[in-house]
Amino acid sequence: MNQDFETQLQVVQRALGEVVLPALGNADKHVIEQLHLSLAAIGFMQQRLPLARRYYRGTLQRYLAMAGAVATLLHADAKGLENQSKQSKAVLDDPAASDAELRAATAALRAQIAALVESSRDTPHEGALDALVLEHSEAILLEDRSWCIPLGFELRPEDLPKPDWQP
C-alpha cells in the first residue's frame, strides 16, 4: 500500500476536486463552498504533515526559552513553571515522544506562563513580565503564521521570515 499519508490525501483531493466537484453543478452554494473548504483542509494537511514534528518541536523550544526568561525574572515565584519546564524539556529530549506529547508539553508551559501574567497584577515585576511575554511571542507568532500560509489568509506571505521548521 501507499504508506505515506501525502499520497492518501492526494488521491482524496483529486477524487473530490476532479470528479465530485464538477458533478455538483447545480448544488446549493453552501454545498459547493463546503467542498472547496474540505479540499483546502486536505491541501493544508498535505503540505504540513511532513513538517509537523519539526514545527511542534520548534514551538516547544521557543516556549521553553520564554519560560526560562520568566523564571529568571521571577526567581522563587516561578517554582511551578520551573518544574513544568523540566518536564517539558524531558519531552523535547525524548526521541520517542509523540506529537501529541510535544503539543501537550507546550500547552502546559503556555498555561503556566499565562497564569503568572495574571497573578502578577499590581506586583513590582508586572511590567517587566508583560514586556518579556510580548517580546518572546513575536517570533513564535510569526512561525505560527507561516504554518498557516496554505490557508490563504496572509496578504503578503512572502514578507514573513523563513521559519525554522521549513527545510
Next chain:
Amino acid sequence: MNDDSIRQHPSDAFIEEVRARFPTEREVDAVLTRKMHRRNGPSFQAVALETLVDGTQRLITDQLRYPVRIADARWLSGGASKLQMVFNLHWRGTESDGQTQVVTPMVLRMEPAASVTESSRRREFEVIRAVEGTVPVPHAYWMDPEAQFLPYPAMVYGFAAGTAKPSHDAGKVTGLGQNYGPELRAKLAPQFIDYLARIHNLPIGAPPVLASFDRPEVGSNVSVIRQVNAARRIWEEDRIEEEPVMAVVYKWLIRNAPPIDHVSIVHADYRSGNFLFDEAKGEITAWLDWEGAVLGDRHQDLTYAALPIFQHYAEDGETILVSGMMPEAELYAAYEKASGLPVDPTRIRYFGVFNRYLVSVLLLAASTRAARGAATHQDVLLNHVAGMGYLALSDLRSFFRSATA
C-alpha cells in the same frame, strides 16, 4: 480531566465560577450560560429542511392566529455562524383586508448548537426593529428566542435582495478581504460611512425598545468593562489552549477602559461582507448580521471596520483599504464629517486593541471549539476561519505594543 476536557464537558461548578469571575450583560450572560449547558447535551444533528419548514409554520401560525403556508423553502448560504432558510410565506400580509392572500419572501435564521459568535436572537430582533427606517435592513417579523417551535432559537425576517460579494471576486469566505474594485468602491464607500454615522446618531429609546440591552451610562466605563469581560469569558469557556499574550492584553483592557462619552447603537460587525448591495446600481440594499450589536462606544465600530483581516491592497499595491473602502485615516475623517461626532485618538487606540482581542477570542477559542466539538452545520468553515487565529493574535501583539509604547 485536562484543560480541554474541562471546557468540552463543563461541570456546573466550572460554569458558575466563570460566570462569577467575568460579569457581563444579563442577556449575554444568559446566552453564554445556555451555550455551556448545551455542550453537555446531545451533539448537533444536521437539521432537515422539512423540520425547519414545520417549525417555522407553527411559529408564524401561533403569532398570527391563522394558518399560513410555506412554499419554495431552500437553504440560504452565506455567513459563518447561523443556519438560514429562505422561503415564500403565503399569508394575509400586514395591510391586507384579511381575505387577500399575499406571498412574501422571508428568511429563517436559526443558531446551531454552537457558533463563532454566540448571540441572542432576542437582541438581534430588537436591534433590527430599532434601526429599521434609519438604515436599510430586512424587516424583523417574528422570533422564537427560547426554541419553542424550532430546534434552536431562531427569528424570521424579510428577504433582502442584493449580493454580498461582487461577481469578479466572489470566492472570499464571509467577505474577508473583500475587494469591490475601484468602480464599485467609489459608489459604496460614501454609503458605508453615511450608514454608520446614522446608526451612531440614532437616539436610544426607552424600554421596551432594546429591552434586552443593559443601558450604558455616559461618563462611566462599566459597560465597556462588561464587554471586555464577555470576550474574556468566551476565552475562558472555549479556548483550546492558553495564550500568554491574551493574559497581558486583558489586564490592560480592564485598567484602561474609557468612559462612554455618547451612547450609540454599535453594530459590532460593521465591515465588508456584512451588507448586501445592488451590483448594477452600486447601492447598499441591506445591513446584515446584527447579532453582536451592543449599546456602547462608536469607536468600537470604527476600529472594527479597519481591522487588518478585512483589509486589502488597492490597485497601486501600496495603499491599504479598510473593509475594501478607503485608507483608515480617510475613514475616520469622513465619519467625523458625516456624523458630527468626534473621533478620539485615545479611544481609537483602546478599541483597536479591544477588537483585536475580541477577534482573537472568536477565532482561537469560539470557532476552534465549535468545530472541534462538531457543534455546527458548517464545522469545516469554522475550522477554516480558525486558521486566521494566529494572524489575528500576531496583529493584536503588534498593535498592542505600538498602542502602549
